[in-house]
Amino acid sequence: MKRINTIFLLVLILASGCSAPANTGAPPPIDTGIDPETWVTIPAGEFLMGQHNHENLVDYDYEVMVTTVTNSQYAHYLNQALSEDWVRIVGDQVVGYYPGDEFHAQEHEERIEAGDWLHVPLEEPGLRLVQLTGNFEALPGYENHPMVHVTWFGAKSYCEFYGGRLPTEEEWEKAARGTDGRPFPWGNEITEENANYYSSHDLFEKIVGGLGDTTPVGFYNGKTYNGYQTIDSASPYGLYDMAGNVWQWTGDVYEGAHYRYMRGGSKADYAYNLRVWTRNNATPEYHSPNVGFRCVREAQE
Amino acid sequence: MLSKRFNYLFQSTKGLVLVAIAMISIVTAIWGMLSGPMVEWGIKDFVVDLTGMDLVPAEREGRIVMLYHVIAMAVVAINVYLITGIQPMHTHQRTSINATITAGYLIAMVSGLGFAYFGHNFILHGLFLFGQALVFFSGILLAAALWPWKEELRIEKADHARSKSGIDLERLAFFTMAVATLGSALFGAVTGSYWGNGHETFLAEDLVREPHKTALQLSIIGHLHIMLTLIGVSITLIIGRWVDFKGPLHKIAMYFMIIGTIVITLGAWAVVPFEAIAHWIIYGGSVFVLMAGLFLVIFTWRKLIREGLDTKGIRRGNLWQCLQALGRDPLPFGATWQMVFMNFNVSFVGIFVAVKLDEIFRVWPARDERVILTGHWHVLSGIIATIILFYYADLAGLKGKARKWFGWVLIIFSDLAFASATIFEMKRLFVTESAQQALVNGVMLTMDIGLAIVLVALALLMIWRLADLFQGKGRWSEELTEEMNATPPSTPVVTTPPLKSNPGVKEAGS
Numbered sequence: 001m002k003r004i005n006t007i008f009l010l011v012l013i014l015a016s017g018c019s020a021p022a023n024t025g026a027p028p029p030i031d032t033g034i035d036p037e038t039w040v041t042i043p044a045g046e047f048l049m050g051q052h053n054h055e056n057l058v059d060y061d062y063e064v065m066v067t068t069v070t071n072s073q074y075a076h077y078l079n080q081a082l083s084e085d086w087v088r089i090v091g092d093q094v095v096g097y098y099p100g101d102e103f104h105a106q107e108h109e110e111r112i113e114a115g116d117w118l119h120v121p122l123e124e125p126g127l128r129l130v131q132l133t134g135n136f137e138a139l140p141g142y143e144n145h146p147m148v149h150v151t152w153f154g155a156k157s158y159c160e161f162y163g164g165r166l167p168t169e170e171e172w173e174k175a176a177r178g179t180d181g182r183p184f185p186w187g188n189e190i191t192e193e194n195a196n197y198y199s200s201h202d203l204f205e206k207i208v209g210g211l212g213d214t215t216p217v218g219f220y221n222g223k224t225y226n227g228y229q230t231i232d233s234a235s236p237y238g239l240y241d242m243a244g245n246v247w248q249w250t251g252d253v254y255e256g257a258h259y260r261y262m263r264g265g266s267k268a269d270y271a272y273n274l275r276v277w278t279r280n281n282a283t284p285e286y287h288s289p290n291v292g293f294r295c296v297r298e299a300q301e
Numbered sequence: 302m303l304s305k306r307f308n309y310l311f312q313s314t315k316g317l318v319l320v321a322i323a324m325i326s327i328v329t330a331i332w333g334m335l336s337g338p339m340v341e342w343g344i345k346d347f348v349v350d351l352t353g354m355d356l357v358p359a360e361r362e363g364r365i366v367m368l369y370h371v372i373a374m375a376v377v378a379i380n381v382y383l384i385t386g387i388q389p390m391h392t393h394q395r396t397s398i399n400a401t402i403t404a405g406y407l408i409a410m411v412s413g414l415g416f417a418y419f420g421h422n423f424i425l426h427g428l429f430l431f432g433q434a435l436v437f438f439s440g441i442l443l444a445a446a447l448w449p450w451k452e453e454l455r456i457e458k459a460d461h462a463r464s465k466s467g468i469d470l471e472r473l474a475f476f477t478m479a480v481a482t483l484g485s486a487l488f489g490a491v492t493g494s495y496w497g498n499g500h501e502t503f504l505a506e507d508l509v510r511e512p513h514k515t516a517l518q519l520s521i522i523g524h525l526h527i528m529l530t531l532i533g534v535s536i537t538l539i540i541g542r543w544v545d546f547k548g549p550l551h552k553i554a555m556y557f558m559i560i561g562t563i564v565i566t567l568g569a570w571a572v573v574p575f576e577a578i579a580h581w582i583i584y585g586g587s588v589f590v591l592m593a594g595l596f597l598v599i600f601t602w603r604k605l606i607r608e609g610l611d612t613k614g615i616r617r618g619n620l621w622q623c624l625q626a627l628g629r630d631p632l633p634f635g636a637t638w639q640m641v642f643m644n645f646n647v648s649f650v651g652i653f654v655a656v657k658l659d660e661i662f663r664v665w666p667a668r669d670e671r672v673i674l675t676g677h678w679h680v681l682s683g684i685i686a687t688i689i690l691f692y693y694a695d696l697a698g699l700k701g702k703a704r705k706w707f708g709w710v711l712i713i714f715s716d717l718a719f720a721s722a723t724i725f726e727m728k729r730l731f732v733t734e735s736a737q738q739a740l741v742n743g744v745m746l747t748m749d750i751g752l753a754i755v756l757v758a759l760a761l762l763m764i765w766r767l768a769d770l771f772q773g774k775g776r777w778s779e780e781l782t783e784e785m786n787a788t789p790p791s792t793p794v795v796t797t798p799p800l801k802s803n804p805g806v807k808e809a810g811s
Contacts, residue, residue, distance in 0.1 A: 108510075109512070198341070280667050281666065
């Protein structure tokens with residue numbers, strides 16, 4: 001019995017002593033060379049959708065941001081949107097108006113009423129924005145990391161402010177996998193050099209340990225960073241981060257469900273969650289260090 | 302001598318259980334390398350390369366479904382062996398049931414894993430279905446053999462529960478469970494075959510928030526829930542015979558188990574046409590089954606305490622003496638303790654999630670809710686597996702210190718793993734996503750340590766029995782002789798004498 005107690009004690013000591021160091025410092029600034037202001041055109045046409053490759057059609061051209069929205073972009077947006085009363089700060093939250101959803105009284109469905117809804121929780125420790133002299137800025141080192149802790153309302157609002165919208169799930173998946181039914185944006189297999197996922201041993205995981213951190217948008221483009229070699233993992237249309245790093249909000253509102261859907265998997269998920277058809281969902285007010293977004297807009301002439 | 306060993310492994314109850322546990326251990330050892338934490342340690346890639354597995358990303362769900370079925374078939378086979386060993390039946394029935402299910406699960410296991418993980422040879426897929434069909438057919442044979450109205454095949458013991466008309470209620474409970482299992486297997490098999498022809502496989506946990514589920518999806522959800530429940534019912538009944546459950550509690554428990562089994566099963570089947578009320582039917586049935594389990598635990602613990610105090614010559618012990626007596630033999634205590642512990646990890650968690658679903662859990666992202674669901678039934682499966690191991694360790698003849706060490710290691714470290722898994726599932730109650738890293742690292746570590754030590758204990762048990770097979774007059778030889786000499790053939794071949802005379806040594810034969 002004494003021995004069992006000793007083993008048990010040892011287990012407890014090990015368990016308490018093995019947590020990874022907290023992420024307290026700024027990450028090293030890394031220029032990926034990918035401009036997050038770039039948009040690419042996805043041509044109209046058929047593509048294979050879902051795990052079982054059902055034929056699907058998007059019969060119009062549309063443009064998608066080449067990366068997810070960065071902290072710098074979102075900070076810039078907040079400054080503009082606040083000055084134009086597009087959004088407001090109430091207490092420690094950025095909020096904005098949403099006209100509400102039709103309610104169908106489906107089991108577990110919650111009402112999404114018209115009114116002000118949370119966009120960004122300003123006191124959230126994982127937020128990479130700071131307010132200096134009244135203006136929002138990205139935390140040093142996080143400028144080109146994806147904007148996180150943004151709700152569906154906050155993501156939608158950003159896109160609409162600039163004349164775009166959130167992608168539908170169809171648009172997102174077509175942009176991610178092209179037309180050949182591939183499971184990952186870059187092809188059929190996933191390796192640690194393709195994307196930021198749980199325990200992918202990326203540069204930032206090595207710095208902060210455990211669940212790691214977001215990587216700068218467009219990080220996996222074939223470049224070598226401080227000796228860390230990546231593989232160019234763009235989608236067939238040249239989009240980056242369509243698998244891993246952060247889940248991405250999509251815009252669909254489905255009848256009988258108040259949930260909003262996310263695609264792409266994140267830094268906190270195992271690799272299989274990065275398959276292009278994998279869905280996640282949450283209430284539209286949900287925010288997380290693992291959720292961001294990108295926008296689509298009508299094809300420019 | 303090789304043929305004698307073959308006879309032991311494939312004809313005796315203890316040998317058949319040993320083979321099935323060994324097969325599950327091998328599958329677990331290899332396929333366990335494909336998931337965390339082996340993934341992050343790079344072991345998965347090594348195993349995949351070494352074995353030549355072909356892991357097509359789009360087929361992950363299909364592979365997992367086949368893996369679950371392969372393991373489930375072997376577990377069902379173990380339960381069937383134990384049932385044919387403890388319930389009176391004709392020798393030819395016992396032989397044909399055991400032979401059929403052995404062929405079935407082995408064919409299903411080898412061909413199923415071959416198809417799922419090593420390219421898609423559709424002959425193997427056909428054999429996988431054939432193997433499962435054999436398992437199903439053996440279930441029909443078992444139900445027939447357990448027919449409760451055969452007067453000559455009843456356990457005739459004082460205090461053994463009977464109805465007013467003399468029906469052996471425990472046998473009726475086994476029979477009810479067997480018939481319910483057959484129907485529930487069809488519930489999955491028919492719908493899966495009919496709608497699954499496109500091989501568009503899915504995991505039930507991925508559908509949880511779909512507002513509109515198809516009949517196929519509902520039937521598969523019902524199927525997987527009821528099959529695991531019925532495996533739980535069967536092992537509870539088996540443990541009852543192990544500890545010689547009898548008396549008034551036995552009688553009430555058997556009535557409750559029969560009623561509960563029927564109600565839960567009908568509730569699970571009702572998920573397709575009456576989803577809205579099916580849960581309530583299942584809850585109602587669960588109360589009966591859980592109460593039956595509780596009565597078994599009360600009976601067993603009272604018995605263990607009484608016997609433990611007797612060995613020390615104490616008539617009425619104080620609390621500490623009673624606890625010492627209760628834990629004196631960790632195998633029967635462990636099997637029943639797990640039934641209690643299961644409530645903290647499965648039942649209470651399930652009830653809490655159900656009650657607070659919209660308020661708490663549906664506010665979380667779907668992937669977090671999914672973790673609860675997968676954790677929930679992995680823990681339940683794990684607990685059932687440990688209960689089987691407690692019983693098998695007793696059947697295998699573990700005695701003395703080895704028995705105590707094995708028993709306590711299994712209790713402590715499996716529960717450490719299950720508790721860690723439960724905390725991991727529910728972590729969002731305690732920490733935000735931004736601050737979860739330390740907690741996740743901690744519980745992952747304790748979970749892995751718990752599982753690893755349990756697997757080492759299991760491996761040692763298997764090695765011990767493997768080494769025994771190399772001895773000319775080993776334990777296996779005695780066990781075979783005892784079982785083959787059991788007369789008359791209608792009596793149980795694995796009997797359950799009181800535990801008090803010699804903890805851990807079961808007598809074979811009657």
